[in-house]
Amino acid sequence: DTGVSQNPRHKITKRGQNVTFRCDPISEHNRLYWYRQTLGQGPEFLTYFQNEAQLEKSRLLSDRFSAERPKGSFSTLEIQRTEQGDSAMYLCASSLNADTQYFGPGTRLTVL
């Protein structure tokens, strides 16, 4: 059990660029979650996958955001036409049919 991993750990981009983040969940965990955390706040739910199916999306996830989990393993979160307001820590978590979620170290995005 190597834990949840996320790449890159840090990303600096210019406004208007597209960025993609990757999350590798704990092996055999069928549930995968994306959260966003801004400075001084708790994480906020963005979206959830059960295996490869994206079953729920928050209203926070505008149409510039898209997430995938091909083959039910790793997941990617893409942000198109980034805005300064997208600057945040993007956290991934996984679980195995249970309430307990294990979080990765996050990807910190800075949009200049």
Place this chain on the structure above:
Amino acid sequence: QQQVKQSPQSLIVQKGGISIINCAYENTAFDYFPWYQQFPGKGPALLIAIRPDVSEKKEGRFTISFNKSAKQFSLHIMDSQPGDSATYFCAASKAGTASKLTFGTGTRLQVTL
């Protein structure tokens, strides 16, 4: 609409003292209440969790107290240590929602020598 309210925002405790962080929730459908610890630059790590069928759960120096009628729960850290200095988040989830977590705003704990 903030469904989980957390207080205090920050807390300073002397080494060996008891740290107490409180949370209140609004949605009575919540049925799982975890506490997470987060160090700067790291992801949240699960500390301890409780369900509404018990009023208290203890794991080592960490205890959750749960008051269903008041819709409140709290984290007690006994014998606080400098290594406990971190930000603590309470959270809640409800059955049938794939356990998506609703977090409080966090409490920054500093344990002084």
